[in-house]
Amino acid sequence: MKTLRHLVAVAALASAAAFAGAAAQTADPDLDQDIDLGEIRARAAEQTSEADALAASARARAEQVAQEARTSAADAQAHGRRFAGEAAKNAKPDPGQTFDFDRMIADAGTMASADMGEIPRLIAFASTSMPPAALRTMIDDVTRAGGVIVLRGLPQNSAKALTAALSKVARPSEQLASVGIDPRLFRAFGIEAVPTYVVASSDFDLCDGFDCTTAVPPHDRMTGNVSAAYALETIARGGGPGALLAAQHLARLERPVP
Incomplete structure (x- = not known):
């Protein structure tokens, strides 16, 4: 019995040795070759250098584009100031009129070149077809709040018609600069x-052409026969994109008049 167990053990050891030998013969011969760590490091360094060069080129191009954009914006603002200055020089007030149409155009040009496109705006869209009392109240409130009142164009395509309409709401010698x-x-x-x-959440640039579209920023709006104070308070409470700016304009509107 002892001899049988001894033979079994010897056979098991022999089988294990044979299996190990077979495994050694079928192993991948490439594993016996030396790994060239130097070559691997060289390739990695080369790829890193190429990536750094590409990133540097991208940064340089981005800076060039940004500089071109800043130059274009500066040129546009300078052009606007020159245009407004020429309009102001050529404006010829008529002492016989309560409202000076030419002066309004010059002042509006100065206001646009100085402010529009640089800071957020409160914009009140109006028309001379509105009741004079309502238009007068809008002008007073929006001006105090720090906004602008905008008309679409000349009524009946006539400067005289615009002058006549605004003369009904303008006070003596008032220029209606806003x-x-x-x-x-x-x-x-x-x-x-x-x-x-x-009430726009940020500044923006207007598209001058008829075939282009202005990318307006996120904004809040209210349409209806309501006061500027009501519109600003509603927008401020709404928590929309123009809420913070509306609250600032409302605070300015409610500030006591000195």
Whole structure:
């Protein structure tokens, strides 16, 4: 019995040795070759260098594009200031008129070149077809709040008709500097009815062409026969994109008049 167990053990050891030998003969011969760590490091360094060069090129191109954009913006602002200056020089007030149409155009140009496209705006869209009392109240409130009142264009395509309409709401010698004409704003925000109050969350640039579209920023609006204070308070409470700015304009509107 002892001899049988001894033979079994010897056979098991022999089988294990044979299996190990077979495994050694079928192993991948490439594993016996030396790994060239130097070559691997060289290739990695080369790839890293190429990636760094590509990133540097991308950064340089981005800076060039940004500089071109800043230059274009500066040129546009300078052009706007020159245009407004020429309009102011050529404006010829008529002492016989309560409302000076030419002066309004010059002042509106100065206001647009100085402010529009640089800071967020409160924009009140109006029309000379509104009741004079309602238009007068809108002008007073929006001006105090730090916004602008915008008309789509000349009524009946006549400067005289505009002068006659605004003369009904303008006080003696008042220039209505916060009132302007800009159909681009009506087109940009898709204004179909007045009065409409818009509070934009950020500045924006108007598209000058008829075939282009202005990318307006996120904004809040209210349309209806309501006061500027009501519109601003509602927008501020709504928590929308223009809420913070509406609250600031409302605080300015409610500030006591000195």
